[in-house]
Amino acid sequence: MLPLVERIVQGDARAAARLLRNVDDRVGTWFEALADLFPHTGRAHVVGITGNPGAGKSTLTDRLITHYRASGGKVGVVAVDPTSPFTGGAILGDRIRMQRHALDDGVFIRSLATRGQLGGVSRSTMDSVHVLDAWGASVVLVETVGVGQDELDVARLAHTTVVVVPPGLGDEIQAIKAGILEIADVFCVNKADRDGAEATVRDLETMLAMNHEMFHAQVRAGRHHGARAIDLASVAESLGEFEWLAPIVKTVAMNGSGVAELAAAIEKHRVFLSGTNVGVERMRARARDELWTTVRAILMERATDRIGDRIDAASVEVLERKRDPYTIARELVDELVETK
């Protein structure tokens, strides 16, 4: 084992920070260190916290840190949300609230820039999660903005994804329908002391019931016969152990109310993942996603290295419509990777 990796596995936070810097800057044995470190990962439960700006993700993350620290385990945080105080895009109150965790050596906070190469965020998130896992975190919280393909890919790297929804937002529910629904393992209606919280819970319940009813109708009929709202409890019962039905938890992150219930829902999902066939299948799909993320990153690096200059040159021909980008791209890829 590399000395730096050995120190990380022994719980040295400075060594972990050092490796993460090396990975960012691509210096030293960063790649070998990540490979070396990987067998020592797999103990942390990775929890994604996602949702639109203003839903209260950061305050909730802050409360979850406190909750998990109270039970003695170490906590890792990877913040990939540009509006999060963890990444620096903070309003003053939030920033001050975060400070207390910065002084706790059982908490490791890693902030990631969200700009960069396509797919780069997924890779950096994954690498960071591995390092914090090996460092000994029992939980790693990954905070992301819940809109956009790249963020959905980041969410997929989590074991359990919590979608945070503020109360009373019809439009937001529309947005959730479009993509977030599939990735939510737990819904958290935050700011639940505000008007419209109950209505939001009901909207989510109806949406989930429709979704599951559609699923079962498809199974029964071998085809889709349209959606109608049905009783959520009966859906949950009919699902039994075979499928996960995302619970809806109400929280008021500002005063900590509901945070223990949220942690309990997350724990229940962790047990589901390890104890059911569906759960194990999900873990396998996640491992495949991780592998693809790494392959993609290395492949794009090598492509940039090998044909980057020629793409720069050819782009002038494209701009002047002398050649088309499709034919050029295929020629370049043919050179890089031979066709079967």
Add this chain to the structure above:
Amino acid sequence: MLPLVERIVQGDARAAARLLRNVDDRVGTWFEALADLFPHTGRAHVVGITGNPGAGKSTLTDRLITHYRASGGKVGVVAVDPTSPFTGGAILGDRIRMQRHALDDGVFIRSLATRGQLGGVSRSTMDSVHVLDAWGASVVLVETVGVGQDELDVARLAHTTVVVVPPGLGDEIQAIKAGILEIADVFCVNKADRDGAEATVRDLETMLAMNHEMFHAQVRAGRHHGARAIDLASVAESLGEFEWLAPIVKTVAMNGSGVAELAAAIEKHRVFLSGTNVGVERMRARARDELWTTVRAILMERATDRIGDRIDAASVEVLERKRDPYTIARELVDELVETK
């Protein structure tokens, strides 16, 4: 020229729809058709309309369609926003409003799913823009959600990017700072009849002034000496023709107010792009991005084809921590692309 492409270039909307379906399904001569069609593109001005859900992008897009149609040109729309009524995630009123354009054969609306392979949205957007351009659209409006890396990449495919901001959102301004600032060519404060619109305009002005002051301070001192707010007019003057300073336009999309001013700001940016060195340089960077988008898509398709099965198999070893994803990924990429 392929017969289908010939019909598209002659302005046949059904032929355009047919090719787009072929591209989606990867059937027939879809690839050759895109290559064949490309020399007939380059006339459309591509305008990105981006911003968070609820900013009013769809209503504004609707108004811009009407505006551009009034001047006689054909209009293309590519909707990649999951909350947009153009893509189907609509509230009823919006949906009805859109219908009138569906009956206008001078308008071609293309809705794209936002889920899928990483980077797939950028590629589909680009292909759609090319087809609508060749079909004869003088303007192609691309509507996206303004958060997330993939959406920023989509925005980069536009010639002119309009960032739509609702009034009175301190948090939103924070989010904008994080990434949207760099891609905004025109800011549009929509719902400008509401409280807080003036404050939002001032916030944006301050933010832009700080950004440009930093830019010039860096140029003067060769380094960054910190930001302070200065008079925006003097910044604009000092920039002269050499740089674009994003104007801020106020609109009330619901009643059409300010839409002509918005179109004028977009037109001014179009002239800037074609008439200045900075503008031409941007067009070159955009052509390079387009080429990379195509290369990346073809490369990932080929990788999936060649090593997809082995990644599936290896992911079990990764899950069981028997092997690490880094070493596996490097071996697989080494096989695909030889190192220099």
